[in-house]
Amino acid sequence: MLGATGSIGTSALDVIGRHPDRLRATVLAAGCNVEALLSLCRRHRPLHAVVADEDCFEALRDGLREAGLDTRAHAGAGAIEELAASGECDTVVAAIVGAAGLPSTLAAARSGKRLLLANKESLVLAGELLMAAAREGGATVIPIDSEHNAIFQCLPPQPAGNGNAGLPDEAMRAQVARLVLTASGGPFRGRNRDSLRQVTVEQAVDHPNWSMGPKISVDSATLMNKGLEVIEAHHLFGLPGSRIDVLVHPQSLVHSMVEFVDGSTMAQLGLPDMRTALAVGFAWPDRIGSGVGGLDLLACGGRLDFEPPDTAAFPCLALAFRALEAGGTAPAVLNAANEVAVSAFLQRRVGFLSIAALVEETLAALPATAAGSLEVLREADAAARRHVGALVADAPVPA
Template identity: 70%
Template sequence: MAGVLTMQRVAVLGATGSIGASALDVIARHPQTMRASVLAAGSKVDALLALCRTHRPEHAVIADDAGYVALRDGLRDAGLPTQAHAGGEAMDALVAGDACDTVVAAIVGAAGLPSTLAAARAGKRLLLANKESLVLAGELLMREARAHGAAIVPIDSEHNAIFQCLADGNPAARITLTASGGPFRGWSREALASVTPAQAVAHPKWSMGPKISVDSASLMNKGLEVIEAHHLFGVPGERIRVLVHPQSLVHSFVDFVDGSTLAQLGLPDMRTALAVGLGWPRRIASGVGALDLLAQGGRLEFEAPDLDAFPCLALAFDALAAGGTSPAALNAANEEAVSAFLQGRIGFLDIPDTVAAVLDAMPSQPADSIDALLAADARAREAARARIEALPARGAAA
């Protein structure tokens, strides 16, 4: 019947993280047209229960099986009808079934790949914030999405900007991803040797989790985004560039064959990209105000990235050029190195050094199946851990 509003049922995977919080904020602004029907988290039972009390989903999933009893009992004690589930298989089944029609994929790391693939194979609208799904298995994910009619809307601000600029269907001649430069923009390689975890997670513009914040500080985050952009938009690496833009107001550029360049601008708030994903092709309220360039200083600056001080970006371009399993190895080695850095076991510059050593030790192999990719991921982690263990101990995290 014309004029009847349909309720969009949204699964938020990674609900207790920063992207999950932003997604739930946008969803709550539109109670007549959307609701959070599935909330999933890794191991934070208390935080998941708090979200369930607020949003009252039909299903709640804790990935860690050990948290099931606490989740079940907590939901019962709160008098909620929400069904409790545990484990990756339960999450995948809910994503693939009729519990939702839209999936916010915001689980950090390679752990988010199975549920992302399940959503694509089920033909869902997939709001993709999990970089690793594209870095680890981009060809496979995009193939499954096309085969099953899944609509992928990237939620990274940069890729969401490109998505908007390409909305008229014309192909990009070149893509430019912008980078804030992170907290260490302008620092020399020598100065970066003494960086602490606390400094690295203090991002000047964005509120993100610790792993993503470190990736932003090292520019690995931007390198992963280059690989993502290649898969999402079918643009080869040689037609993708990165510019440092400290104001973080221009989120990306797209050049076209006629000489036109389109850019998307906005305040650095993830809710804008999430509102695009949830409402597209309609524009819906996100809670983010309009950009006032004068109030923001009236200046837009751009500069080339310093690849000597921040070699992670160059390593990502190298892995993309090598293809096959190399991006999976890059991602896995980086995850291990960042974890060790956050624990205070290695220095900041040991992150790119570890990734480079793993890539050198693991020539690219064909990435023709998920098993091959997961095997490469496992081998890269093992190699990264071995190298990290061989480094001098640094003591506790700063």
């Protein structure tokens, strides 16, 4: 469980705890929140616990000893990669936020794990490389984002082990007319661009439907989250951006849809709770209890609304489509620029509308080049971070 102390990790461990006869968390990894990790270790008693911050190693080791646990302590990004690829686990939940999750996700893919992919940045930054590693390593990739998990459920099951990572092959893709990703619209749905100038951090992280971390919540508020998901869907399901659409669906009950060439549309519905997608990931092709109740449409208001996204007020979605069309290093630049811009917003160093402006300026300043290796993508990522960092340093602090 990579990212054990975050919102995805909490949900995943809840599902695991409901099935002690079938599931066990053997490796728990976190950034530097030692106390939260120790609390999880006392409950789940993993074989290994690891913190990315090496300065936290002694606190973790001593805390495990004081708790009387046999859990082995580790520290550092290298240790997380090694454990993700080791024989100590057969399934890896990749939920480390941001580009920092890429190395461990790649390690799990190359090692042939069942990969429950909740780290969207890995696909945005290096989607072609990650999917190639999964196919070559014999990994089974099951997306955990609710939208991609919905599409995964709507498509006929694809057996893993035949070079397709458990995802649709060419024959299945030919039967799909388009994918429709749904978006809640975030906390500012319906507002125009001018009304967003004074948005506060507290308002941006207050999502109306989902409980998520601050970075993902801000991405939802700007619609960048949906833009990143479009790029994810391209890599996961092998369809071009021209066959991927986005609809705003404020109830967040229809998680996504697949339109087939015969005119049929399949949709997956459910309450907005990540435990459903995680249960699918753990048990696929079986079904197990997730702790999420069934969907009562009448109790939910008896209606489902849809509307087009407003890319004038929320330009990040259009920027993501533009980066996908440009290809090469453009998605990596988009992702890195957004991470730095969102961090600056959360630190109250720039305003809400500056997030999209910083990303757009960075895409213009760093044109796409071929992305044939992880090194090239890392260089593009670093260049984008430097560029946005310099822009933020020169920007006036919002009043």
